[in-house]
Amino acid sequence: VSVLFDSGPRLRIEEFRLLRDLINKFCGISFAPESRFVLERRLKDRLEALDLSDFGQYYQYLRYHPQRFAEIERAVECLTTNETYFFREDYQLWALRDQILPEIHERKGKREGRRRLSVWSAGCSTGEEVYTIAMIIEGSGLFEGWDVRVFGNDIARNVLQTARRAIYGPSSFRAMPRSYEHYLVETPEGRQVHPRIRAMCHFGHLNLLEGQRAAIVGRVDVILCRNVLIYFDSESRSNVIETFYERLGAGGYLLLGHSESLLNTSTSFELVHLDRDLVYRRATEASAETESDE
């Protein structure tokens, strides 16, 4: 597989459409016609791994093979995985630290009995964002004695294995502030996230389009879904946003990537202007029953 030179099988226009539609049906991700070369380049590696000679065979593999669901997950992983690292797009994380978490602490801290903070990193890839959020929560010192849970999901199982292992190479720490480095421990294979932080984090295999299955996440206070919605078609995006709305408790926050917005999606979210960021929020006066399954 060459970066610059065309080699190996070509993705014909009809194969592109068949593969594109199959992937879209599976997980809502959509590819414009000009993405054909992207699919060709990235899926060539899968053809090589499966010893297939053309994309027609790959399509039939995805249709009929007993491992087809696992393979389509791998295809999606190849096509969508963005490089991720600790404290990526940190301005938003500082908004979480400085304004969102204190507000939640203030609002929920007054309650009697068990107090709980739940955050969902939707499309967490190899887990750096999940651990980053957990470090920020722990570092804030606001939630001692609370039940704190940070849940990360991804459609690709392979990345979840990496996430659970929590050992990362140097490039994952390129933006890591020194003040958070004490949450890492050295191992012979690389730096690993501290067991105390890992204990706060949970991972699961979840297709965001399967709205009903998202109920396993429970009711959450904050959802971070950054640089994920850009891959979806508008209908799937609406469905996913609806799922997020259902999963958020009253007053819960939705944080999207810097290039993403709900501008063209009809939603019930309200826009909140924070000092460093614009975020979406489920209205606080939302019905009380939304809290019932906490």
Next chain:
Amino acid sequence: VTPEEIRTGLSDPDVEVRRRAVLALDGATDDEAPRLVLEALGDTEWRVRKEAARIAAQLSRTHSLVDELTSAVSQGENIGLRSAAIEVLGLLGPGVADRLVAALDTVPEAGRKFLVAALGEVGGDAALPALAAAAKSDDVNLVAAAVDALARIGGDAAAVALRDRLAAGDAFIRLAALDGLDRIGAIIPYEELEPLVGDRLLRRVALRALGRTKTRRAVPALREALEDPSPHVVGSAAASLYAICRDVPEAVETLAAEASHVSTGARETLGRLVREGDLPTRRGAALVSLLAQDEANLHEVVALAAQEEVPPTIAHAFRRWGRASVPPLLSVHEESVGVGQAVALELAAELAADDDDSRLHDDVIRSALRRGLRHPESSVCVAAARGLASFATADDAGRLVAAAAAGPEQLARAAGKALRSLRERAPEAVEAVLSKVELDGPGGAALTQLVGEASGERAFTKLSAAISADDPRTRIAAINAFVRIGGSRAAEQVGLALADESVDVQAAAAHALGELRNDAGDPVGIEELLLTLTSTEPTVQAAAARALASTGEERAIEPLRDLLREGRPGVALASMAALRSLSDPSLGDLLVEALGHQDEEVVKEVLAAIAESGGARMASRLAVGLSHPAWDVRRRAAELLGGVGGPAAREALAERQEIEEDDLVSEALSAALEETGPA
């Protein structure tokens, strides 16, 4: 709910009560319903108006509300009512355009622009002449509304009307027209655009439009715009330069000649745009930077390449820079982290390897690749292994085997490929390290493949061990290696794998038995393959079906027919292909039956078999595929009918072309009609 209750509800101060009152009008048939819904369209609350608009559109099926809606559009008091009425008319669609056009002459002058806006929502060809006329009016507001409406409707006729306004005296009308043409993606001839580029107000939109001209003549004007002080203008010019170079590859040379004149200031802007622009702008800025051989922007360009695949136009620009870009790329590699580091190394290796004369003497790149192979980031190791395919020497054989054995899988494959290339240059070194390697673990499959390419007893012994390895991928690689070796001994080894616990290994074994021949050159394992047709695993059944086709075994025909009728789609597909290959004498009858198979892949295979079978009714049978609900079946049918030719095929193709809506099928129909020749 009675009409009285609805009426009361619509006057309630509570928005939710009013909204529910509107919802109660859903499906109402009484004569008062239209009046009530029109009243609700003028509600002060948008949520009430939204529901009312939907219900008004439904009610219009039984009660014509067009006159009332027209009045609501042209009135000047209630803006909410006007917007809601326009929305309802939009929902009613082109069927009401004639009545709106007629009303243009009767409504008050101040209301005409709103009616024109409504025509834009309604759409349809009937609206276009009136809009084109309105676009030429003396009333600037009416012209602006007409131009916007034309852009909403789009199409060739709208584009003609908009182009006509590019010469308008008022600069804002020219801008609105040009913006409208931009919105519909119209292609405007270069000659018409060139004078507009100099107009400060129109410049950005004109530059964007130049990107659609598909002519290299636009390159100098766009290059000049890169010197504009506004980064937005530079971005538009860069994106258009990319579009032209993508559509007209020769334009790359024109731009390359121009790119060396780009000023330092413009280069800095381009560097920022590669990092921060939208994707078309980033690509355009990267293209210009590469053609200008701008080392200062190379870091940003590599970062873009790490996030996005390198499109062919950008790849061409890299290749044009060639080997001279290798030292700066290696610097970028040293300074980057993560995927960018890997991509820079891989690009450097590919560009260095493109120069055959010097690659075997390039110690700098070789050293970088060797270091990369030991890097803690897997992506860098993979890039290094890929590069070593061209640069490895005998000394690297051990390193590459170690990398392959350690994995992960992608690195193992890349290292395996590098070893294969190295074997051509240093066979003894590679054989020496392979003789000691254990065939299992992450690199087992890649290394087994390499061992299988060697001959001799030692390789056979290693493969016999590999066929029992823990990793099923290694076992499959061993099976495939035995196919290459061939002969009775290899067939014996493979036969046992039909009982493997892995479905994939069983399927690989079945496939291999179809390929293998004994020492006398005869097929082997036919009895086992016939038995395998009854496997409970569809993948194994399908592999056995295809394998039996390779053996030419006629006893397979009967069970394959059954599998075509009753098997799961993947099995039916393989059975169909096998029956074609075995030249089943009764295939014709089966084909007609199989044309109705629920799975489109099977139907495509059936169509191919019909085209192969010949006969008087071939064209009419293929034509059945033209009305299949799946676009890919229709496309395949069109392609096959084009190959068959003749009046019947031509007639069927032409008939389908009349109604076909799918662009890919339509394209295939046109090509097929051309292939069949004139009627």
